[in-house]
Amino acid sequence: MDDAEAEAPGPRRRVWLAALLALLFGAVAQVYCGRFQRALAIYALTWLVLLLANAALLCLPFGRLAITAGFASVAGVYLFVLIDAIRLARSDSRAPLCKYQRWWVYLLLIIASGTISELVLRLNREYWSEAFVMRVGSMRNSLLAGDRFIVDKLPLYSRPPQRGEIVVYRSSGEGRPVLCHRVVGLPGDEVEIRDEQLLLNGEPAKEEYALYDGERRDYDILNNFAAQTVPAGHVFILGDNRRNAKDSRVDGFVPIDDVLGVPKLIFWSREHSLSPPSNPRESREPVETWGPMRWDRIGQRLD
Helix, strand or coil: CCCCCCCCCCCCCCHHHHHHHHHHHCCHHHHHCCCHHHHHHHHHHHHHHHHHHHHHHHHCCCHHHHHHHHHHHHHHHHHHHHHHHHHHHHHCCCCCCCCCCCHHHHHHHHHHHHHHHHHHHHHHHHHCEEEEECCCCCCCCCCCCCEEEEEECCHHHHCCCCCCCEEEEECCCCCCCEEEEEEEECCCCEEEEECCEEEECCEECCCCCCECCCCCCCCHHHHCEEEEECCCCEEEEECCEHHHCCCHHHHCCEEHHHEEEEEEEEEEEEEEEEECCCCCCCCCCCEEEEEEECHHHCCCECC
16 A cells, blocks of 8 residues: 555654554554555564564574674664654654544554564574573583573484584473483483483493582482483483482483574573472462572583
């Protein structure tokens, strides 16, 4: 529809309403100001910036720079939409109304843009990237409880998980919770744990990341795991914090199809702990406690 098509002069465009629409619904404000084609261009620009910001978080080697650049670019687009809507409302406040400047058109645009946004976000979470939070200390010191990180799902579409790689995967059992541990055994590898030492194909594995913190638990399967060959289509996964991890020693081999992606970047971090419920009869869920921010971890890359 051409922006030049117009009817008789109508109500004045209100600056405060244009600003409110811009803040809440983005480029709908430009449609309210009689700039339909401009609104479409802004929608396209917004999604392009969001995609580029997401790619920067996953790919740029400097984590804090990626976070800053991504936030600044997204904020810049929304600031532009706001300022542009206010300027248009002031300059065209007495311009005649176009045929599409109707309340029901604005409502349809809001519904359509919200629906498309939700669809795009779902597709992104399913096939490209997703954010997760580490709630336990099973990967200390690579990942701490309270770290929030973004996971890249694209690499595993073209290759299997690699030995030594941290991955996010769906565990076995009721509800199939998502866990994050490290791949230590690939299909065909013989894995064994003897007195807490990992043996890979009969040789002691070099694991600079492995941590043996706290008292040794009286749970033999964590300390000694009989030699087994990793079956085809599976991987053997261990937590870095060996005395405080529920991994393949307990749950068995993990199907490669259950591996979701590779953690790339910590974008937020707060101290976090889990404690038993005060009244187990009322609730079996552990009590979460959040502590102060860990600013030094924000922007740390995991690849």
